[in-house]
Amino acid sequence: MSAASLPVGGPDLEQARRIATEIPGPRSRELLARQRSLVPAGVGATLPVFVDAAGGGVIVDVDGNSFIDFGSGIAVTTVGNSARAVADRAAAQLNRFTHTCFLVNPYESYLDVCEKLNDLAPGPGEKRTILVNSGAEAVENAVKIARAATGRPGIIVFDHAFHGRTLLTMSLTAKNKPYKQGFGPFVSEVYRAPMAYPFRWPSGPENCAEEAAAALADLVDRQLGADNVAAVLVEPIQGEGGFVVPAPGFLTRVAEICSARGILLIADEIQTGIARTGHMFACEYESLEPDLITTAKGLAGGLPLGAVTGRAELMDAVPDGGLGGTFSGNPVACEAALGVFEEIERYDLLERAREVGDTMREHLGELSYTYPVIGDVRGRGAMIAIEIVEIDGDRVPAPDLAARIAKRCHTEGLLVLTAGSYGNVLRFLPPLSISDELLEEGLAILGDVIAKEAAAAV
Structure with missing residues (x-):
């Protein structure tokens, strides 16, 4: 895809890396000092520079430094920061009305987003969608719906999973620090199965899918009893757990295990969904047809919006008044989401995601x-x-080495993120609006940094 055809959008920013000061610069340091007096210490920052503008493939800070963006706000600005259709639709809605509460006075844009998600969700049959405010809230509601539809309490999740920071989603999340330490006790009826993690499977990647599936089946049949399990909740690619791609065939076996036992399959597509992986949903890589799908992050281009989409008979199992919230499906966020779908279709961003991934x-x-x-x-x-x-x-x-690589990338003008149960994974989530030139430059910087840090580690 040529640079001219990419959806740069947003402010008129030069698409170039530029380091004008030390990192963080003097103005960012002033603001960081102010932050420490106003914001709890538990709220940290990967790259502690304060942002002035962003668009295309760059983030510009208050000191005039311009960073190549390999983070997209943790997979949120997939279509680009302040993408034109997103910004224009949201701005127009702000001038009409900012809020009515869909539970009091509905509005059409909520229906338009639901219709789009219903049409896109894999699998036959009629679908329904509820809009919420965040990924964690989407997961919470998916669990509520699964329990209401099945009359069963148990939820099975996986090693290395991350599903959010609320009480229920912390309980579903695997990693203790920093997400769970000191926040217990946690929610009951949550059970954990091994993830088919090829790189770290004890008997080797060739055995990974079948052995992990067998462990799941044993957990269901021998330890829990299928009649006590409402749903299996899985990320088609684990996000915070380190971008773990399950061994080929594992997700298909999970779906088969669920189907044979009347257990619902929930796909957590919070980080993977809405064009990020080259399909609208990552579960499409294994032709999965989940009963329920959760989305958020990239759904509204930076505005807070999440969703649960599922089979109509499951979604309708919740009684009147059992779903919803004051801000859920805010009209400005709904218009932004419709702008996201416009950008994906106009610029063929599914293909662009595959191109970026190949590079x-x-x-x-x-x-x-x-x-x-x-x-x-x-x-x-x-x-x-x-x-x-x-x-x-x-x-x-090697978490310390991963941290050093990330920090050195930051000082060189490249924003990268860390992840993983062991803190040793570097993850790359560039916006699909990034130019080929910036993508190549960012990868070259990463290569130079790894060369230097690897040599120092010997």
């Missing part, structure tokens, strides 16, 4: 051959990660 995998694959600290390259579409390990060959996680 990243080619560069990162070459780096992995040269630098053994890259233990694994994985992901789909514009959702790619590398797992950083010690050089001894035993796949020992």
Whole structure:
């Protein structure tokens, strides 16, 4: 895709990396000092620079530094920051009305978003959608719907999973620090199965799918009883867990296990959905037809909006008044979501996600051959990660090295994010509006940084 055809949108920003000051710069440091006096210490920042503008493939801070964006606000600004259709639709809605509460006075844009998600969701039959405010709220509602529809209490999740920071979604999340430490006790009737994590499966990736599926079936049949399990909740690619792509065939086996036992399958597509992986939903890679799908992040281009989409008979199982919220499906966020779908269709961003992914995998694959600290390259579409390990060959996680690589990238003008149960994964989520030139430059910076840090680690 040519640079001229990309949806840069937003402010008229030069699409170039520029380091004008030390990182963070003087104005950002002033604001950080102010933040410490106003905001709890538990609210941190990956790259502590304060943003002045963003668009295309760059983020510009208050000191005039321009960073290549490989984060997209954690997969939120997939279509680009302040994408034109998103900004125009949201601005027009702000001038009409900002809120009525859909539960009091409905509005058509809510219906338009639901109709679009119903049409896009994989699987036959009639669908329904509820709009909410966030990914965590979407997961909470999916669990409510599953329990109401089945009359069963149990929810099965997986090792390395992340589903949110509310009490229920913390309970569903696997990793203790920083998400769960000190916040218990947690919600009951949540059970955990092994994830088919090829790079770290004890008997090797070739056995991963079947052995993990067998462990899930054993958990259901021997320990819990299928009649006590409402749903299995799975991320088609685990996000905060380190962009773990389940072994081929595992998700299909999970769906078969659920179907045979009357258990619902919930696909958490909060981070993977809405064009990020090269399909509208990552579950499409294995032709899954989940009973319920949760979306958020990229759904409204930066405005708070989440959704649960599912089979009509399941969604309708909840009695009148059992779903909804004061701000759920805010009209400005709904218009932004319709703008996101416009951008995806106008610029063929599904294909663009695949192009970005191919470029990243080619560069990162070459780096992995040269630098053994890259233990694994994985992901789909514009959702790619590398797992950083010690050089001894035993796949020992190297979180300190991953942190040093990320920090050095930041000082060089490249925003990257860390992830993973062991804190040793570097994840890359560039906006699909990034130019080929910026993407290549960012990957070149990453390669130089890894070369320097790997040499220092020897």
